[in-house]
Amino acid sequence: MADLKNVAPLADFDWEAYESGDAANVSREEQQKAYEGSLNKVNDHEVVDGTVIAMNKREVVVNIGFKSDGIIPMSEFRYNPDLKVGDVVEVYIENQEDKKGQLILSHKKARATRSWDRVNEALEKEEIIKGYIKCRTKGGMIVDVFGIEAFLPGSQIDVKPIRDYDVFVGKTMEFKVVKINQEFKNVVVSHKALIEAELEQQKKEIISKLEKGQVLEGTVKNITSYGVFIDLGGVDGLIHITDLSWGRVSDPREVVQLDQKINVVILDFDDEKKRIALGLKQLTPHPWDALDPNLKIGDKVKGKVVVMADYGAFIEIAPGVEGLIHVSEMSWSQHLRSAQDFMKVGDEVEAVILTLDREERKMSLGIKQLKADPWENIEAKYPVGSKHTAKVRNFTNFGVFVEIEEGVDGLIHISDLSWTKKIKHPSEFTQIGAEIEVQVLEIDKENRRLSLGHKQLEENPWDVFETVFTQDSVHEGTIVELLEKGAVIQLEYGVEGFATPKHLVKEDGSQAQLNEKLPFKVIEFNKESKRIILSHSRIFEDAQRAEAKEAKKAAAPKKSAKKEDAPMIQNQAASTTLGDIDALAALKAQMEKGE
Secondary structure (H helix, E strand, C coil): CCCCCCCCCCCCCCHHHHHHCCHHHCCHHHHHHHHHHCCCCCCCCCEEEEEEEEECCCEEEEECCCCCCEEEEHHHHCCCCCCCCCCEEEEEEEECCCCCCCEEEEHHHHHHHHHHHHHHHHHHHCCEEEEEEEEEECCEEEEEECCEEEEEEHHHCCCCCCCCHHHHCCCEEEEEEEEEECCCCEEEEECHHHHHHHHHHHHHHHHHCCCCCCEEEEEEEEECCCEEEEECCCCEEEEEHHHCCCCCCCCHHHCCCCCCEEEEEEEEEECCCCEEEEECHHHCCCCCCCCCCCCCCCCEEEEEEEEEECCEEEEEEECCEEEEEEHHHCCCCCCCCCHHHCCCCCCEEEEEEEEEECCCCEEEEECHHHCCCCCCCHHHHCCCCCEEEEEEEEEECCEEEEEEECCEEEEEEHHHCCCCCCCCCHHHCCCCCCEEEEEEEEEECCCCEEEEECHHHCCCCHHHHHHHCCCCCEEEEEEEEEECCEEEEECHHHCEEEECHHHHECCCCCECCCCCEEEEEEEEEECCCCEEEEECHHHHHHHHHHHHHHHHHHHCCCCCCCCCCCCCCCECCCCCCCCCHHHHHHHHHHHHHHC
């Protein structure tokens, strides 16, 4: 057993006073009053300052100078991850003593109670405050500021575009109050505003050190349809799409990717507007300088169609080296056509170099040169008298333009379409796009044009007509057209004749009418001009003269002669649509056999 030390009691201790509560001549009430005087006086529902004396992951213990300490959930301090023991925080007294004798405090309510005044003060003084980003919302984020839910627009999070908003949720950041709607109690905050002032100063410093031609390293910050924004370390520059590559670029993403680090060269900058023009392609030699020095006019090259226009196509034969194939160099044909008829963007083509200017960095190409010029041996391929099938391309008042093959055009004069038909316009005879048989009549190599004929493929029916429509022969015809100078008469075999007005007078003195069918006598036949002059009047006039002559003969001594028969119509007029050359040919053959 341990030794006990003898402790002598105080000799002058008043045990009676202690028992009665009057020790040291101080009453119990006075002692209670003195104890309570050592504590802060607090009231329920009041906001006071307290000191953090302990904390763990779940709770924060706060001393407000009261007889007991209060406990606040750590979740109420999410906005302040730097909270530590010894920090002074504001607390709201919910209850000085609950059933368990515990002091109930709330930091959240304390902040909310003072929040509106504090947020207005922060706006007025342009104060930097801390806030806790709670969650995402449409167009931005919700931020806890002094217990108030403030709105942080997406454009105000950072100076550079934000691609992933979710990474900011749960973060505590510094903000500046930029707008308050007093009526609706709405608060808008910005983080971007804090760093813009600093960036402006950085930009001034960076721009003051810039020089044209300087090469800097930057990071791809944003990609647009017209170019790429590069972060040069506090200041942005733009590489226009035309300065990304020596070749044509349809989408900048073909050349760079987001967050990629690249070297760029400064092309130009503006101190006032703080705009910096950058280039990427300028860091590599111009492709024209690297072009094969042995390349010359007449050489064949291969390339890809990069741009199409009505007048031609641009062919990229190497990145940044393009040549133009004019539409006139795409085909030997002289017909106006669009370049889109021959090729489209993306096509791989072979072409021949027609012109090459290395100083001007221009080149013209042709693809028709890959084929032989059809006019080089035109006399051998399409000799005079040869027969071919052509396609009708166009009409004029005087003839038909046709194409025998690509690049070989010819004209059929309107007079060479038909032996017998009187054609006023070629559209009466054929149509555009139709095929037509032709015979080469003449070659004009200098103007690259053939004179062609269609009627020459058939035998000239006027050789037969010469033996049928002999002078004084009578034929039945129909008046198909009345003109001021006479009438057009439709005869057999589809041939037409002409009669002047005086030759259209009938025996009763009346004038022959349109569509009237009458006998006509041939008074003139001209094979060269393909003209037959007719007369209806001559038939009865000649008969009258014959009768008068006969009467005169009767008065004279009688001779053994018989009265002449009336003139006989040698041929009945065929239908006005008759133009059967075969029938004429058969008639001619029969006549030749008879001879």
